[in-house]
Amino acid sequence: MKKPLTSLLLHAALIAGAVLTLLPLVWMIMASLMPTGEASSEPPPFFPSHVTFDHYRELFVHLNIGRVLFNSALLAVSVTVLSVLLNAMAGYAFAKLRFPGRGKIFGFLLGALVLPAQVAILPLFLLMRQLGLVGSYWGVILPGMATIFGIFLVRQYALSIPDELLDAARIDGASEVRIFAEIILPLCRPVLVTLAIFTFLGTWNDFFWPLVVLADDAKYTLPVALANLFGEHVQDTELMMAGSVLTVMPVLLLFLFLQRHYVQGLLMGGLKE
Amino acid sequence: MADPRRRSIPSEVRAAWLFVGPGLAIIFLFFLLPIAAALLLSLTDFDLYAVADWRNLRLVGFENYSHLLRDRLFWQAMRNTFYFVLVGGPLTVMVSLAAALMIQSKLTRFPGIFRTAFFAPAVTTLVAIAAVWRYLYHPQFGLLNHALGWFGIAPIDWLGDTRWAMPAIILLSIWKNFGANMIILAAGLQSIPESLYEAARLEGAGWWRQLRDVTLPMLAPTFLFVAVMTCIGYFQLFAEPFVLTRQGEPLNSTLSVALLMYKEGFRFWHMGYAAAVAFILFLVILAATTLQVRLAKGREA
Numbered sequence: 001m002k003k004p005l006t007s008l009l010l011h012a013a014l015i016a017g018a019v020l021t022l023l024p025l026v027w028m029i030m031a032s033l034m035p036t037g038e039a040s041s042e043p044p045p046f047f048p049s050h051v052t053f054d055h056y057r058e059l060f061v062h063l064n065i066g067r068v069l070f071n072s073a074l075l076a077v078s079v080t081v082l083s084v085l086l087n088a089m090a091g092y093a094f095a096k097l098r099f100p101g102r103g104k105i106f107g108f109l110l111g112a113l114v115l116p117a118q119v120a121i122l123p124l125f126l127l128m129r130q131l132g133l134v135g136s137y138w139g140v141i142l143p144g145m146a147t148i149f150g151i152f153l154v155r156q157y158a159l160s161i162p163d164e165l166l167d168a169a170r171i172d173g174a175s176e177v178r179i180f181a182e183i184i185l186p187l188c189r190p191v192l193v194t195l196a197i198f199t200f201l202g203t204w205n206d207f208f209w210p211l212v213v214l215a216d217d218a219k220y221t222l223p224v225a226l227a228n229l230f231g232e233h234v235q236d237t238e239l240m241m242a243g244s245v246l247t248v249m250p251v252l253l254l255f256l257f258l259q260r261h262y263v264q265g266l267l268m269g270g271l272k273e
Numbered sequence: 274m275a276d277p278r279r280r281s282i283p284s285e286v287r288a289a290w291l292f293v294g295p296g297l298a299i300i301f302l303f304f305l306l307p308i309a310a311a312l313l314l315s316l317t318d319f320d321l322y323a324v325a326d327w328r329n330l331r332l333v334g335f336e337n338y339s340h341l342l343r344d345r346l347f348w349q350a351m352r353n354t355f356y357f358v359l360v361g362g363p364l365t366v367m368v369s370l371a372a373a374l375m376i377q378s379k380l381t382r383f384p385g386i387f388r389t390a391f392f393a394p395a396v397t398t399l400v401a402i403a404a405v406w407r408y409l410y411h412p413q414f415g416l417l418n419h420a421l422g423w424f425g426i427a428p429i430d431w432l433g434d435t436r437w438a439m440p441a442i443i444l445l446s447i448w449k450n451f452g453a454n455m456i457i458l459a460a461g462l463q464s465i466p467e468s469l470y471e472a473a474r475l476e477g478a479g480w481w482r483q484l485r486d487v488t489l490p491m492l493a494p495t496f497l498f499v500a501v502m503t504c505i506g507y508f509q510l511f512a513e514p515f516v517l518t519r520q521g522e523p524l525n526s527t528l529s530v531a532l533l534m535y536k537e538g539f540r541f542w543h544m545g546y547a548a549a550v551a552f553i554l555f556l557v558i559l560a561a562t563t564l565q566v567r568l569a570k571g572r573e574a
Contacts, residue, residue, distance in 0.1 A: 003380070006380065007380045010375060010378060010380055010381060011381070011382070013375060014375055014376070014381065014387050017372065017375075017387070017390075017391065018386075018387055018390040018391065020448075021390050021391055021393065021394060021448065021452075022390055022393065023416075024394075024402070024405050024406065024409060024448070025393065025394075025397070025405075027405070027409070027416060028401075028405045031408070039408065039414065040411075040413075040414045041414065042413065042414065043419060044414045044415065044416055044419050046416070086295050086296040086299065087296060089292040089293070089295065089296060090292060090293045090295075090296035090297065092292060093288075093289045093292035093293045094293065097285050097286075097288060097289035097292065098282075098285055098286070098289070099285070099286045099289035099290065099293075100286070102289070105293075105297070109300070112304075112305060114505065114558075114559075114562060115304075115305075115308055115555075116505060116508070116509055116554070116555060116558050117304070117509075118509050118511070118531050118534070118551065118554065119307075119308050119311050119551045119552065119554065119555045120303075120304055120307035120308045120311065121307075121534075121538075121551070122307075122311060122314060122534070122538050122544055122547055122548050122551060123306075123307035123308075123310035123311050123314055123548070124303060124307040125538075125539075126310075126314075126319075126324075126544070127302075127303075127306075127307060127310075129324075142299070142303060143299070143303035143304065145295075145296075145299045146295070146296035146297075146299040146300050147300070148300060148304075151296055176284070176285070176288030176291075176292075177288070177291075180292070201396055204398065205396075205397075205398045205399060207399060207400050207511075207512045207515075208511055208512065208531075208535070212535075212539055222398065222400075222401075223398055223399070223400035223401070223512075224400075226398075226400050226401055226404065227400050227515065227516055230404055230407075230516060234407075237408050237414075240404050240408075241404075241405065241408070243401070243404075244398075244401035244402070244404050244405055245401075247398045247400070247401040248397045248398050248401045248402070251396050251397065251398065252393065252396060252397060254396075255392075255393070255396040256389070259389060259392075262396070263392070263456055266453060266456050266457060267456065267457065267460045
């Protein structure tokens with residue numbers, strides 16, 4: 001048998017792959033801690049000659065990154081809370097409540113799932129402008145408050161809730177709102193957690209729409225501010241890397257702690273065919 | 274009680290509309306309506322004057338489209354986007370499949386660690402990552418050219434050379450995207466019954482024949498899903514050339530269709546013209562998706 005050799009080659013490939021995958025992220029952290037100009041020397045150093053936090057200080061003190069971090073967190077949290085609520089409501093209704101047109105509307109939404117969001121951007125911008133929401137947080141929050149994917153995810157999960165449970169609650173005189181709040185939400189917890197992580201990461205990382213609609217420095221999120229900063233400070237490698245670390249680290253840590261839920265969500269989306 | 278065709282009860286219907294109403298309203302108003310409006314917008318000369326006052330708006334029929342088809346920049350953006358999709362897409366899916374096969378192999382120790390490592394780029398912020406890669410690609414101080422130097426390869430001006438800029442974007446995209454596809458493909462692999470492999474082994478099939486005769490056919494639906502989603506996502510290439518190659522440089526060799534739409538729409542306020550760009554992109558994505566699904570169905574038959 002040549003199993004040991006195969007295993008050796010397999011693990012060599014896996015380790016090489018993991019190193020290549022993580023290298024850019026590790027280098028980003030290293031470079032953010034280097035003294036100014038060190039990353040642009042030959043041969044390119046991987047480790048800082050001595051560790052400095054000057055670039056982080058510069059970002060917070062002079063470049064107002066604290067405000068940008070706040071914007072990103074505020075928008076990601078608002079969109080996540082609101083969209084999880086609205087998607088849960090709609091997903092539950094499509095799964096468990098009988099109303100005329102339910103099948104048709106849901107089928108239509110499923111078909112619309114493949115529509116590319118970018119096509120909507122220009123008219124959406126004009127609509128937001130008409131509503132006076134360009135340059136406001138609402139410009140990002142409103143369109144993010146419900147998604148077809150989110151409704152679909154909750155519906156698939158809620159289908160498995162037994163009708164008897166809901167009927168028993170109705171016989172006991174519970175209102176539909178109470179049934180939703182006290183029975184459905186707790187039962188759907190796993191899928192809601194997945195959806196929340198998904199939405200948070202998506203909103204945090206989004207670039208195109210916030211770039212267009214936030215049109216105001218004071219409202220910029222991290223990706224938009226970073227792209228702007230990049231235009232002016234492209235020579236300041238270490239400063240840019242500190243900005244990148246601040247942008248990437250919150251979502252990377254969130255993923256590391258909650259990865260089981262996140263991966264589950266990805267699979268629910270992936271195996272829907 | 275659980276009969277799904279039970280007559281609907283008024284109080285339940287009222288509750289249902291209360292529950293689906295807000296979500297549907299948001300999706301209709303901020304997603305479906307704008308997509309439909311994009312078609313209308315593309316038939317107008319909506320520009321800076323119309324932004325100031327809607328009364329300056331004129332219907333121009335298909336003028337934007339005929340203008341577009343004669344625009345060399347549009348065709349260049351189309352070519353670049355197809356280059357990215359046709360080369361970057363298959364490469365990404367191949368790397369994803371290889372990674373999925375490796376972490377699902379019975380020989381692999383600690384698959385969880387490798388899965389986490391491979392997946393990490395998928396959750397990172399593209400704009401930040403594009404900034405990181407811009408330095409990695411630096412012709413003089415970048416780690417990539419430094420590493421290539423060990424193999425005697427002369428420095429490449431990755432982002433300044435029209436031949437290398439798109440490959441540089443593709444490399445970044447593979448790195449960023451293969452992990453998410455890998456997770457989905459790995460789940461597909463896991464759902465293949467072990468008995469099929471046992472039967473194949475009894476017939477004396479080696480690793481390669483098991484892969485060809487069992488794994489790949491059984492994986493086909495998952496594979497199709499991954500391929501279609503990658504394709505749809507890649508046609509919308511935007512943030513990578515926006516940051517990595519400073520909005521499509523050098524010489525527009527990385528200008529994508531979405532980037533062209535952004536520049537026309539939000540730089541020059543040629544909203545009608547940009548909407549025509551968006552709508553053509555929409556049709557291209559629709560055609561590509563349909564084609565992929567048809568091809569897959571054809572092979573099954």
